[in-house]
Amino acid sequence: MLRLRGRQIKHDSIIANQTLSNPSSLTQHGMRLEAKLALFNALSKLLLVLLGVVVIPPIVGRVAVSHTDERLQEKRQEVLDLIRRDGILTFVQGEEYADYNILKQEYITLTALPNTPQAQHAPHPPRIFVEPRQVDNQIEDFRILSQQFSSNGRNYRLEIGSSLATVELLTATLRRMALWVLVIGAALTIFTDAAFAHYLLQPLHRLIARKLEGVHHPSAFSYEPLTTTTTDFRRLDDSLNEMMRLIQSAFEKEREFMSNVSHELLTPVSILQSRFENMLQDPELGHAYSLKIVDSQKTLYRLRNTVKTLLLIANIENEQYLREDTVSLAAVLADVTNELDDRLAQREVHLLEDLRPDYVLPRANRTLLFTLLFNLISNAIKYNRWGGSITVTGRPHPQGGYRLAVTDTGPGIAAQHLPHLFDRFRRFQGGASAPEGYGLGLPIAKTIAEFHKAPLTVESEEGQGTTFALWFP
Structure with missing residues (x-):
């Protein structure tokens, strides 16, 4: 019965000693969780930036073109409203009216069309297209809104154009702004994610520092509950406390076992030693038997020293010595x-x-x-x-x-x-x-x-x- 108990205690104590003697063995060598989260966030943001570099330019181009088209439609409506209010003759004194801005990047033309039944001269809804136009002896591409309408019994063509150079400049400006916003936003989110991950994992760091690192004996373990609002960390803390209670119980059983065995063995060893000494005092004992008894005494002496050593260890671990x-x-x-x-x-x-x-x-x-x-x-x-x-x-x-x-x-x-x-x-x-x-x-x-x-x-x-x-x- 004693042997079985000793084996069980030894098995438990081996597990406990391996756990306490090397707390770092609880985790394998590698990156910390906080570093992995930060690396994942940084790589994901970098991937988003690269994706933005690919996706943003065409989107911004379409946005710029759409914005230009909306401006052309707004100016068309303004011109038509002025014509309805002031009359067509306010703009067209002869056959054509033209107006350019100072940089020749936008223009408005009103052209009187022949009063013929041809379909190309009939009124039609506005159309938007790209065609070259000559401005100051230079041919440039313009994005043009064209609409034919009828006023005072005559057909007219209204053209409102915006230079493609202006559209491209707007596209480049929007693209740069979008990329800067993307890069700055990614950088800010990397730092904020890292800071939040650091804050979120602080209870885990405290748990490792207090209950794993530097704990080489159950008596040095702290059972103080971990202060955290994260349920997972609370469960981990409770599990560690329960595991340490089992380890401490195994240590206590081992101490008790060693102490009891040492005390129990000292008595029969002392009795055997006394018997051997008495046998050596017998004058009728032969020389050969005397040598065998002396060898047995040496073995018994080593056994006695071993028992005393085990008892010393047990007494130290049971804190029966003082440091005074x-x-x-x-x-x-x-x-x-x-x-x-x-x-x-x-x-x-x-x-x-x-x-x-x-x-x-x-x-x-x-x-x-x-x-x-x-x-x-x-x-x-x-x-x-x-x-x-x-x-x-x-x-x-x-x-x-x-x-x-x-x-x-x-x-x-x-x-x-x-x-x-x-x-x-x-x-x-x-x-x-x-x-x-x-x-x-x-x-x-x-x-x-x-x-x-x-x-x-x-x-x-x-x-x-x-x-x-x-x-x-």
Whole structure:
């Protein structure tokens, strides 16, 4: 029953750890939604502008021609109204009357027609057409409105013409105005759409910043409701909160499980250890059996250390330790160095301390910090080359706080192993020459670092060594 529960908790905790250790894994690398919306709006507006460049000129041309025709019709009506009011003789004293504007771009002519029964001289409705006309010894194309009518018993032809150059000038002016309006309107809508998309997605940005980025543990998650009027974002916020509650529940079950198992295992281990010691005191025990009991004691000792390590992790995660000490990193490092002098000398590894300046943590746990540095440096010794070196560097961090780095000259770690480096019971350097271990040193270091709100990162390249860095806020 205990085994099944442990497997289920482990499965849940793996999912939770993957989610929390790398919040950016929730989204794939690519463009942000806001950038995609802005790009779509810009491309759609550009497409509209290009379409306008193709469609607007003929439309504007037709509009200009229609406008010219309306002006010709208005002038025809004005002339006919004047003729009805003042009489035809006011305009035509002889056979023809002509009037041009000052630029010769428009004209009005009244021509008396022969009083014959021919159809071409009979009155007819107005017609609009394009024909060349000679003006000041120059032939130009005009758009002409022509109408034949009868007045005082005689037929007349009225022509009102507008130069095509004027029509083309009007067309070009309207085309430029339309294109400018289109371009300016497109640019304004691009900016307004981008601003509105930015405003619309602000709740999503706040959601990511508060509840995804920088959240490496359920205890750091904020369940504060998202303030937004968008229903979709509210649903997303509720779903994230519910998911985090499930993750937190899995973490709590794992903590409880590890704590209970560790406590339960310590008792039988202690009993077995006492029994082995009593058996070794028996004078009738043979030498061969004594050696076997000593080997069993070594295995039991490793098991006891493993159980204690798991219990330490559980106690740290359950916040059973306090941060009430004022701790100097240089002093802790000196204690760790003294503790590891024999192992350094055994492997002929040189340790260089370079803390400039020393950094004092106002609220820390000295015992746990000792364990943290001990595990990092011990790991650097264990996986270093024979006669290598370890450098412990401390410098103020550019963003505030202090950066402490432990660098070794070992073989390095393969890139595919780095994401799982802090997983429990995992080793990556196999082979007969690999040091013994149960893969708990780095998980302990990670747990203690998180307890002190100090991110622990690793950089490594095969053949170039490994660097573990702590950033104390």
